[in-house]
Amino acid sequence: MKEFAYFPEQASSFASQIDLLYFALIGITTFFTVLVTVLILFFAVKYRRRPGNEIATETPEYKWMEVSWSLIPLFVGLILFAWGAKLYVDVYRGDDADRMHIFGVGKQWMWKFQHPDGRREINDLHVPVGIPIKMTLISQDVIHSFYVPAFRVKHDVLPMRYTTVWFKAIKPGVYHLFCAEYCGSDHSRMGGKVYVMEAAEYQAWLASPQVEGGPNRNTDFGGGKAAGVASVTNAGAGAADPLDQPGQILEVQGCRACHKTDSIALAPQLEGIFGTTVELATGQTVKVDENYIRESILNPNAKVVKGFVPVMPPYAGILSEEQIMEVIKYIKSTSGAKGAGQGHK
Amino acid sequence: MSYATGTSTNQSPARNYLNAAHTVKSWLLTVDHKRIAILYLISVTVAFFLGGVAAFIFRLDLLTPEGDLLRSDTYNRLFTMHGVIMVFLFLVPSIPATLGNFLVPVMIGARDLAFPRLNLASWYMYMAGAAFILYAIIAGGVDTGWTFYTPYSTAFSNTHVAMTLVGVFIAGFSSIFTGLNFIVTIHKMRAPGLTWFRLPLFIWAHYATSLIMVLATPVLAVTLFLAALERLAGLGIFDPARGGDPVLYQHLFWFYSHPAVYIMILPSLGVTAELITCFCRKNIFGYKFVAGSSIAIAVLGFLVWGHHMFVTSQSPYAGIVFSVISYLVAVPSAIKVFNFTATIYRGSVSWESPMIYALGFIGLFLIGGLTGLFLANLGTDVHLHDTYFVVAHFHYIMVGGALMGYLGGLHFWWPKITGKLYNEFWARIAAALVFVGFNLTFFPQFIVGYLGNPRRYHFYPPEFQVYHVLSTAGSTVLGLGYLLPLFYLTYSLFKGKAAPANPWGAKGLEWEIPSPPPTENFLKPVTVTEEAYAYPLRKPGAK
Numbered sequence: 024m025k026e027f028a029y030f031p032e033q034a035s036s037f038a039s040q041i042d043l044l045y046f047a048l049i050g051i052t053t054f055f056t057v058l059v060t061v062l063i064l065f066f067a068v069k070y071r072r073r074p075g076n077e078i079a080t081e082t083p084e085y086k087w088m089e090v091s092w093s094l095i096p097l098f099v100g101l102i103l104f105a106w107g108a109k110l111y112v113d114v115y116r117g118d119d120a121d122r123m124h125i126f127g128v129g130k131q132w133m134w135k136f137q138h139p140d141g142r143r144e145i146n147d148l149h150v151p152v153g154i155p156i157k158m159t160l161i162s163q164d165v166i167h168s169f170y171v172p173a174f175r176v177k178h179d180v181l182p183m184r185y186t187t188v189w190f191k192a193i194k195p196g197v198y199h200l201f202c203a204e205y206c207g208s209d210h211s212r213m214g215g216k217v218y219v220m221e222a223a224e225y226q227a228w229l230a231s232p233q234v235e236g237g238p239n240r241n242t243d244f245g246g247g248k249a250a251g252v253a254s255v256t257n258a259g260a261g262a263a264d265p266l267d268q269p270g271q272i273l274e275v276q277g278c279r280a281c282h283k284t285d286s287i288a289l290a291p292q293l294e295g296i297f298g299t300t301v302e303l304a305t306g307q308t309v310k311v312d313e314n315y316i317r318e319s320i321l322n323p324n325a326k327v328v329k330g331f332v333p334v335m336p337p338y339a340g341i342l343s344e345e346q347i348m349e350v351i352k353y354i355k356s357t358s359g360a361k362g363a364g365q366g367h368k
Numbered sequence: 369m370s371y372a373t374g375t376s377t378n379q380s381p382a383r384n385y386l387n388a389a390h391t392v393k394s395w396l397l398t399v400d401h402k403r404i405a406i407l408y409l410i411s412v413t414v415a416f417f418l419g420g421v422a423a424f425i426f427r428l429d430l431l432t433p434e435g436d437l438l439r440s441d442t443y444n445r446l447f448t449m450h451g452v453i454m455v456f457l458f459l460v461p462s463i464p465a466t467l468g469n470f471l472v473p474v475m476i477g478a479r480d481l482a483f484p485r486l487n488l489a490s491w492y493m494y495m496a497g498a499a500f501i502l503y504a505i506i507a508g509g510v511d512t513g514w515t516f517y518t519p520y521s522t523a524f525s526n527t528h529v530a531m532t533l534v535g536v537f538i539a540g541f542s543s544i545f546t547g548l549n550f551i552v553t554i555h556k557m558r559a560p561g562l563t564w565f566r567l568p569l570f571i572w573a574h575y576a577t578s579l580i581m582v583l584a585t586p587v588l589a590v591t592l593f594l595a596a597l598e599r600l601a602g603l604g605i606f607d608p609a610r611g612g613d614p615v616l617y618q619h620l621f622w623f624y625s626h627p628a629v630y631i632m633i634l635p636s637l638g639v640t641a642e643l644i645t646c647f648c649r650k651n652i653f654g655y656k657f658v659a660g661s662s663i664a665i666a667v668l669g670f671l672v673w674g675h676h677m678f679v680t681s682q683s684p685y686a687g688i689v690f691s692v693i694s695y696l697v698a699v700p701s702a703i704k705v706f707n708f709t710a711t712i713y714r715g716s717v718s719w720e721s722p723m724i725y726a727l728g729f730i731g732l733f734l735i736g737g738l739t740g741l742f743l744a745n746l747g748t749d750v751h752l753h754d755t756y757f758v759v760a761h762f763h764y765i766m767v768g769g770a771l772m773g774y775l776g777g778l779h780f781w782w783p784k785i786t787g788k789l790y791n792e793f794w795a796r797i798a799a800a801l802v803f804v805g806f807n808l809t810f811f812p813q814f815i816v817g818y819l820g821n822p823r824r825y826h827f828y829p830p831e832f833q834v835y836h837v838l839s840t841a842g843s844t845v846l847g848l849g850y851l852l853p854l855f856y857l858t859y860s861l862f863k864g865k866a867a868p869a870n871p872w873g874a875k876g877l878e879w880e881i882p883s884p885p886p887t888e889n890f891l892k893p894v895t896v897t898e899e900a901y902a903y904p905l906r907k908p909g910a911k
Contacts (some may be wrong), residue, residue, distance in 0.1 A: 052738035066712040079650035080714040081905040096702040100695040107747030165520040172820025183608035203754040211825035
């Protein structure tokens with residue numbers, strides 16, 4: 024990394040749009056700052072107290088003056104607001120069709136990521152250039168925040184709730200990944216590097232053997248005082264824990280006793296349900312999305328589908344966040360829904 | 369004003385509120401608003417000193433990217449200590465409880481506040497809250513940040529969180545008591561003839577501030593109480609593992625803490641209006657606009673809390689509403705700055721130390737306010753949220769703004785409060801040091817913030833180091849600028865020349881009574897017959 028920086032790299036498809044607004048804001052605020060500062064200094068010197076100016080001069084109050092310096096800031100402000108709101112809605116909250124999905128878990132004090140093919144990494148994140156990527160994020164403990172300054176992307180990562188954020192990297196390189204929400208002792212060590220790679224390079228990286236235990240907190244960033252995260256190991260894609268395969272999870276945990284693949288027995292059929300809207304026992308309806316499935320696994324009786332009795336035991340504390348994500352991925356893949364975790368084609 | 373026209377005396381009377389009694393008990397059990405102001409002045413000065421020392425230590429540590437001076441846990445405790453002390457024990461009470469306590473009754477021609485005993489109780493609540501907070505610090509500290517975000521604060525931190533929450537909870541009552549007292553006093557105890565639109569703008573600002581104190585502080589109290597219950601009794605309110613919602617905490621917390629920023633800045637805006645008019649010898653330009661803008665800021669300030677949560681999975685529709693209301697706050701703020709500027713036009717400007725603080729205030733408030741536009745903006749806030757850009761922005765408002773106003777006001781009314789004159793030369797040096805040191809400390813933080821340096825980071829990438837070195841260098845200058853007044857103001861108490869009743873030639877009831885004032889404030893009934901700031905003016909073109 025560089026010795027000195029004065030402006031962050033523009034490494035995502037929308038970074039330049041955000042920066043354009045930033046420069047517009049700088050231009051406008053600088054104009055008003057200079058205007059007022061110069062006027063104040065000019066008046067304060069020109070009208071300084073001295074012989075002949077012991078008494079101030081009456082200044083008539085013009086209504087048009089008050090009105091104009093109320094309305095001009097209002098008008099300028101509303102334009103800036105609208106510009107920012109449009110970017111927020113279009114860019115940060117844009118629709119999420121056709122995106123490669125990466126799943127991330129934040130915990131004190133590390134990030135764990137899982138790629139569509141099952142490949143995992145800790146603290147570092149490898150992504151292909153030019154492909155829109157949707158991150159689904161959750162925290163295992165306190166609130167964290169996923170922040171890649173070069174992408175102008177940030178989103179809080181909440182415990183017990185999925186949040187999503189997307190970006191499209193446009194420039195191969197190595198960038199900072201930070202946790203932006205204060206999360207305790209090693210908050211400032213929670214992060215690493217984002218590696219933006221050409222598609223072929225990324226595929227080669229996916230195929231490369233996985234190093235046991237992810238790389239530690241970037242070593243060029245404070246060397247020698249890293250948190251003890253190296254002991255956390257993660258089996259690679261090649262040697263995946265059978266329990267992490269969705270089919271296995273559903274069998275081993277006994278889900279299949281009720282959630283049968285071929286008939287509707289004691290419980291709704293999982294296959295094909297993602298993205299549909301189901302009616303609840305209360306008469307309300309709910310869209311089957313990641314958060315609903317997650318809630319139904321951990322606290323099944325919260326929203327029971329109409330026609331079923333609440334007999335499922337809660338799985339909170341039994342499945343890890345990664346395993347829950349695997350189940351969701353499986354349900355999505357059988358639903359033919361958009362973004363079924365199969366990545367880009 | 370007609371209270372003492374022609375009879376204004378330059379001699380200090382034999383008896384005044386300071387020498388009325390000398391025992392410790394006469395101070396600790398006083399119900400004189402002026403003495404309570406002094407008690408507060410001493411307390412908040414100690415708090416400011418402690419908060420400042422904490423900041424200086426972690427700024428030294430931030431000289432190197434590896435944080436060679438402190439451990440991360442110590443660093444986290446220090447920035448929390450700095451934030452908690454500065455916000456709850458210094459900034460919130462600073463102007464209202466010291467200058468406000470002293471001046472609100474005097475400026476409206478009253479003998480005291482409406483509830484003198486409540487006023488004393490307010491100081492005791494402050495001290496009790498401070499005792500809890502200081503005990504928590506001595507016992508090992510707190511590491512949650514002054515925001516106490518859940519579930520970190522309620523379920524994960526192993527530090528003295530509950531003790532601190534209780535301290536802040538208790539200290540909150542001191543604000544509520546002060547606010548209540550001011551509202552009633554301003555409504556009911558104005559001298560005959562002192563109509564609402566004849567009030568000094570200092571009073572308008574304190575009225576607006578009091579509204580926020582009374583309406584917002586209880587929400588903070590409830591929030592912290594719930595957080596303490598969750599931590600101590602395991603009640604599930606904010607911790608999702610116990611069925612709570614951590615984002616609910618943020619909504620409740622910022623419902624107080626955003627308006628709290630206006631508790632800090634509005635009194636400073638009021639002080640600045642007094643300083644500008646006095647040192648320009650001129651009435652304020654657009655009195656009703658300046659007065660009304662205080663109320664507008666207070667009201668709008670209640671409706672913008674969600675702009676702290678643009679990246680917290682708040683609904684985009686909510687984000688849009690909070691963003692546009694935040695932009696509306698820019699209007700009354702701009703009105704204030706433009707009216708101050710127009711007041712200087714054709715004034716008779718003298719550059720004494722309080723005026724230097726006032727001009728510095730306008731400059732820093734301007735930058736602080738305008739950089740708020742970057743953060744209220746949905747487009748740029750995603751990148752800037754929780755970075756040093758935010759740190760720089762709110763220090764420009766809360767330190768650049770609020771503290772410059774406080775120091776300017778303290779210098780302006782020091783002769784009135786103590787009856788002594790301080791050394792003007794050193795006061796100007798200090799004012800200049802504070803202005804330069806402040807900018808050097810915080811301006812680089814805007815740049816490193818846009819580069820992406822998150823706040824509350826003990827370690828940071830080496831390419832950010834130059835900005836941190838500049839910041840630390842600035843904080844040294846700033847620290848010097850803050851220490852100087854401690855010396856020359858204290859010196860003036862013992863060796864300073866006796867102050868006349870009106871050393872600045874200012875308008876206002878407080879300048880028509882002796883310095884220091886007698887315990888009763890006014891020795892005969894007060895009637896007000898003219899507008900505020902009725903300085904003699906000449907017609908345009910006249911000689």
